[in-house]
Amino acid sequence: GQAPGGHNVISSLFDGIKTLNKGSKLYGFILGPGGLIDHNYMELTADGIDEYRNTGGFDIIGSGRTKLETVExxxxxxxxxxxLDIKALVVIGGDDSNTNACVLAEYYAAKRYGIQVIGCPKTIDGDLKNEMIETSFGFDTACKVYSEVIGNIQRDCNSARKYWHFIKLMGRSASHIALECALQTQPNICIISEEMMLSRKLSVVFAFFLPLCQFVCNHFGQ
Structure with a gap:
């Protein structure tokens, strides 16, 4: 999926290799791993990259969901x-993409192919984090944008108190975005996926809807 900063990763790679060696070339595989497997690629030039610097999205080469899993x-x-005489392959993506990059790197290393595989953490979910990765790019921007929208809705709540607003954010099983936005905007309640997973033995009604309804009723003293 898309995350802010993808185009600047590519433009920085281009600037870096050209600084080291002006004869170096940068290729982009169309739709990510699918382009690598199908041999669908394009050479990225200075004129082409300049049109995408500091822009959102990832449409310069696109992104895909193809997983690299088999020896074939x-x-x-x-x-x-x-x-193409490529010595280094940079995989830009989230947890799935970087897992695939790790498996691919181990395979190429075992085969002694001489190709470096580098994983770049790109995900707004914020679920790629360890002692070496402070945060994935895209997370901070997404949280700021979401928090601004949530703040605008909260202002509307103060104006029309008869409504309850429920906002669903990205993240699936990882609730880093929801928690960060909650810290920034201080909503009445924040429901995170991890709590729902711990309560998965209960029905959806008891684990989710019932506590929510009780909160609303208690708020109005009913």
Whole structure:
């Protein structure tokens, strides 16, 4: 999926390799891993990249959901990397993409193919974090944008008190965005996926809707 900053990762890679060696070339595989397997690529030039600097989205090459899981896929990727004389492959994406990058790196290392595979953490979910990764790019921007929208809705709540607003945010099983936005905007209640997973043995009614209804009723003293 898209995350703010993707285009600047690519433009920074271009600037970096050109600084080291003006003869170096940067290729982009269309729709990510799918382009690597299908040998669908484009050379990224200075004029083309300049149009995308400091812009959102990831449409310069697009993104895809293809997973790199089989030896056949690894070898198909190696074919095009060898043909283009590529020595380093940068995989930009979230937890799935970086897991695939790790598996691919281990395979190429075991085969001694001489190709460096580098994972770049790109996800607004904020679920790629350890002692080496302070945060994934896209998370901070997403939280700021969401929090501004939530703040506007809260202002409307103060104006028309007869309404309750329920806001669903991205994250699926990871609630980093919801928690960060809650810290910034201080809503009445914040429901996180991890709590729902702990309560998965209960029905959805008892785990989610009943506590929510009780909160609303208690707020009005009913």
């Amino acid at each position: 896929q690894f070898e198909k990727g190696y074919e095009i990397l060898k043909k």
